[in-house]
Every structure is written in structure tokens, then in C-alpha cells.
Amino acid sequence: MRSDLTRFWRNPQSRYFTLLLPIVFLLIFAAIFEGSTLIDGRPVKLTTFYVPGIMTLGIISATYVNLTVSVVARRESGELKRVRGTPLPARVVIASRAAVGIAVAAVMCAVLILIGRIAYGVPIPVGSMPGLVLAVVVGAASFCCLGFAVSSFITETDAAAPLANLTVLPLYFISGVFIPENQIPELLHDIANLFPIRHLAQALLISFTTAEGTGIRVGDLLIVAAWGAAGLIVASRTFQWSPRAR
């Protein structure tokens, strides 16, 4: 677990791509788009929209994208096979890699919330914090499972990063991560609705826009968790320890 964390931190791809990119995205989006948008019929400042939006991106980068890339790399280099030859139980290998993803996602979210508060005066959603924390944890865990599932289908190390990004980048645009949902055409909205990214974004957004309640969106979180569970089932049937490419 600690070594997984060390490795995350020392890997330049993880450090810059996973940690820095969401922060840069938040700064850029907040700088370009000003004003407010309508969310559930109420005006909301765009910066208040972008903090949870980029949190969605940060969670998915730290779990799904980063995990897929590192699992494929470690499998193809033979490293997973080597570890399989030691007495270390498989579940420890899997769980510690997932735990690092979840921990990094949580730290990312805290950093983004703080930047939002300090730079743009986006209020920290104290009242709906339980819902926010729940959404981050459910989202991070589910996207870890999806990362393990997808890693089984990528046979080449070099293909892992582009493929992982390809599966999520288009969805960011139509899932209310980069662009508020009231500007997204009906058809694209319906497509986005099938995938977990929109539901994670919604679950995070509600904590920032609702004044009352715990901020838990049960329906959205269940859909995210269902995707995670499906990913876990696929992963448990397809996961490979030995290199796939020959």
C-alpha cells in the first residue's frame, strides 16, 4: 500500500497528468467562462458549477485512468506475474492499488474545493458534506472497479493511456463536467445518462447547489455503484496476471 503510493508519487505520468491536470482545468475553465448558469431552474455561478465538475474529472483520472494505465503496464512488464509468485495474496495486491486510487481521488477533491473557496469564493458545502463524501467514495471505488475491468481488454502498454482517456473524454463534454447541462442537446444528454460519469457529476453538483438536506442523490449513486459492480464482475472473470501481448 505504501509502496503503491510512493510509486504513484514518483511516476511522472501520475504526478503531472493525474494531479496537476484537474487543477489546470479548473483554473482555465474558471478563467474563460464567467457568469452564471441555470441548474434545476435556479441561477448558479459558473465557478460553483466547475468545482464539482472538475472534481468528477479528478476522481476519474485518479482511479479509472491512472489505475488502468498502471495495471496494464505492470501486467505487460511481467511485474504482476512476479508478484503472483510470492505468498502475497491476490486480494492484497488488488485492494492496495484500489486504495491508492481512492486516497488520491479524495485528496484531489479536497484540493479542488479549497482552490474554489480561496480563488473564487465558492462556499464549502458544510451542510451537505455527508452526501459529498459519500459521492466521492462511491465514485472513486466504482471507477477503480471499471479500471480493473477495462485493463483486461487492453493488451498493449502504449495503448492504455489513449484508450482509457478515449472512453472518458467525450463523456466529460456531454455529462455536465465541462459544459452545463442546459446547453447540451437532448440526444447527447440521453446518451450521457446511460453512463456513470453524468451521475457522478450530478451527485457531486447537488452538494454545492442545494442549501438543505444531506445532499445525497440516491438514484445517481446507485447507478454509479451498479456500473462499479458490473466492472468488478467483469474484472474478476477476466483479470490476468501474466502479460497478454506476445
Next chain:
Amino acid sequence: MGDEVISVRGLRKSYGGREVIRGIDFEVRAGEILAFLGPNGAGKTTTVEILEGYRTRDSGEVRVLGEDPARGDARWRARIGLVLQSCAMPPELTVGELVGLYAGYYPHSRPVAETLELVGLTDERDARCSGLSGGQRRRLDVALALIGDPELVFLDEPTTGFDPSARHHAWEVIADLRALGKSIFLTTHYMDEAQALADRVAVIVDGRIVATGTPDTLGGRDHAASNVSFTLPPGRSLGDLPEEVAAGAKLDRELVHLTTREPARLLHALSGWALDQGLELNDLSVGHPTLEDVYMRLAEAPEDAP
């Protein structure tokens, strides 16, 4: 048998209808180094991976440290050490961190510093794995195989790609392992490696074991005819040699090759002739066929497929 660390009986394995292991038997005794030789594609790696528990077999009895490797649990894994063919090191960690990490996986691990010293990586302890040379990586691989203080070590082509001095250093490390009482299953395609290290050799060709024995007796090497060779003195031809020497001689450029079951008699005739003529016999050598000669003969003449 109580002192067998590996025993294999009638092992078979097919891939897509092609049988790559065709019923092999062998054993590794406690404390010995068995070299498993064979050309590429003969079934070496498949066999090793079945023994290591990475692959399943189709049929046959396999026991490694008394257990079926297909059902090896963590306790069993703790008693074996692996050096796989391809070495993969986490580039982000240092040598010391990685060895320390693996030490944590084993219930009775060896001290990290002592293990690094054994493989000669003490000075590289704080270096990142990504910065190691090929030979250093391989030695790190050996360190990882030893950190759990295993009884049995699998070395799958441990010196492939080494320069000669790195290879000799690796041999010393492996010889030290035997001195520690470890049993070693070594696959290699270097004959000199098998000659230098192995107590016994098994040769696999086309999915079958075609010969087993000590490096000195493999394939009847010790009873084989002697090879004699020397350079033809200047100005002489094969026809000038005494009759019994010229009879079986083959000329390769200036070098005369002979095989004989009576080297003393042949040499007597040859040296008598040379002294009579006032000639010197340059490059004269007498020897048994090398392990490589025997191996080439075995590897090139596979038995007919069934």
C-alpha cells in the same frame, strides 16, 4: 522419495491440439542443481511454468516440495524463489525499497542487506530500479528470489544477454546458493553454464526428455570416441600422413580432424611420424566431445513424432 524436491511423472500439455509436452519424467533431488536444456520451443518454459504454478497441465503427476503446484497456497509459495525469464522492476522504486517490500511478503525473510551483498548490489541500494544495467537487474531479480529464504529456486535463463564477466559473476552467485543448501532448477541454453553449475542435466527436445545425466556423462559422452586435431605441417598433404592416421582424417582448411577409440595408439603413430620428418605438430589437441557437441547431436536428431 523423501529427498526429491521436484518429481514429474508422465507430464503432458497441449495448446490448440498441438502437444508441446509429450509425457516427461524427471526429478530434482534436495540440494542439487538440475540444468534443464533444450532448444527454443522444445517445451522448457511451459514445463517451468507448470512447476511454478503459472500454468495448468493436461495430465501427469507433478510434485514440487511435496505439493501439486496447480494448488500451491501462500505457504508453499513462501518456500520457493523465482527468477522469471523476463525481469520487470517497478521503475519508481529503489533497489533497497523493492527488496524490502518483497521481504514483507514472506514469513521468514532474509535480511535485506545480506541478500544485496550476496548478489553484489550493496552499492546500488539507493538507486532507482529504472537506472540499473541489464546485469544488475538480473541480480536484483535473484535477490528477490532469495529474500524469502526459499528451499527451492527456479532460475529461468538467468544469464541470457550477459557479457562474459557478468555471466561468471552470476555463476558464482548461483554456486553460492548451492553452498547454502538450496535446490535449483535452472533452464539455460548455454552449455558452458550447464557444465559449470549443474549436478545433473536433462535435455528436452520436441516435448520429450531425450537424455539425462551428469554434465560429464550425458549422452555417453564419457565413452565416446576422442577427438584429435592438429594443423597440417606446411608443404604436406593428407596423403603424406601415416596410413592409420590418414584413414579417418578430415581436412578443414589447414586443420586435420580425427576421431578415434584408441587415442594413445593414434598419437604414437602421429608423433613418431612427425619426429621422423623433423616436423612440429601445431595446435595438437585431444579431447572428449564437449557438452555442446553432445547437445547438438541430441537437439538435431529428434525422435520421430508418434
